[in-house]
Amino acid sequence: MIWGQGTHFRRTTVWQMSGALFSLSWNGTEPAWLKRWRIQSGASGFRKSQPGRSGQEARGWGALIPPPLFPPEDPQADSSISPLPHLESKIQQTHSLARLLTKYAEQLLQEYVQHQGDPFGLPGFSPPRLPVADLSAPAPGHAGLPVPERLRLDEAALAALPPLLDVVRRRQAELNPRALRLLRRLEDAARQARALGAAVEAVLAALGAETRGPRPEPNAIAAATVTAGVFPAKVLGLRVCGLYREWVSRTEADLGQLAPGGPA
Incomplete structure (x- = not known):
């Protein structure tokens, strides 16, 4: 992240989605494909992280990570299942x-x-x-x-x-x-x-x-x-x-x- 007088900054944020890493270059405008995905999936918008805050503290990105498609099976979860x-x-x-x-x-x-x-x-x-x-x-x-x-x-x-x-x-x-x-x-x-x-x-x-x-x-x-x-x-x-x-x-x-x- 680069800050300076008269300098337009560019921020690259990396997050994990469904087991794969994606890199998003953002200059303050939400890309059209991301907006479509957010609307279709029901995810909330993202917020900008403030200077001095770590990526882990910028919790707005958590809304973009969908839940696992297949939660782990628990073989003991249902004892009524017939063998x-x-x-x-x-x-x-x-x-x-x-x-x-x-x-x-x-x-x-x-x-x-x-x-x-x-x-x-x-x-x-x-x-x-x-x-x-x-x-x-x-x-x-x-x-x-x-x-x-x-x-x-x-x-x-x-x-x-x-x-x-x-x-x-x-x-x-x-x-x-x-x-x-x-x-x-x-x-x-x-x-x-x-x-x-x-x-x-x-x-x-x-x-x-x-x-x-x-x-x-x-x-x-x-x-x-x-x-x-x-x-x-x-x-x-x-x-x-x-x-x-x-x-x-x-x-x-x-x-x-x-x-x-x-x-x-």
Whole structure:
């Protein structure tokens, strides 16, 4: 602010409006756009701040700052709100995630087979179904179990998958170091399995079902894979990728029983 004899002063005031900073140059005449805004919004006029008063003391500008458009929500404000819509939303979101990961799991399996060479991918090739520590395929009677029990089995399998996928990725980094997309898919699959497992666990908690305690990571497969030959390691990796696809698909189907519009 500049004051002097015979000098026309010019004042620039900065204020905050709806989270953004605007700068207004004012020479004593209210701009037309500001007048229109003030009339439409119902805000009162502004007053000039006097020399020697700080901007905080010039309280006339407060009238130009509109209230927040969306006041903060208080989740405790209304205890009468039913938890049912929240539960349905959680189930639907988890079901959508499982559906998306089912597609990714199929892509991972195809990518894995493409980088293993013959006889993988050849018509009629049937690799041995090697046992995997702490993880097996969904049992034939899985679909006949109550939905909460099925989801508990899904969550347990999803919790066991990430360390197995990590072992497969490390072995493939040795066998196929240039297969960068495959390595990235394996890394993503481990992370996605953790995310889906946590989401299923949250659904179980919302349903009031008992959740599992801490579970040790399967270290047996790590030692077996490191000492195994190339072909057994490839077969074991194929088995893990196949189990990942089966359990993610199974989880999608089980959540579909609870999702709005699903079977009764």
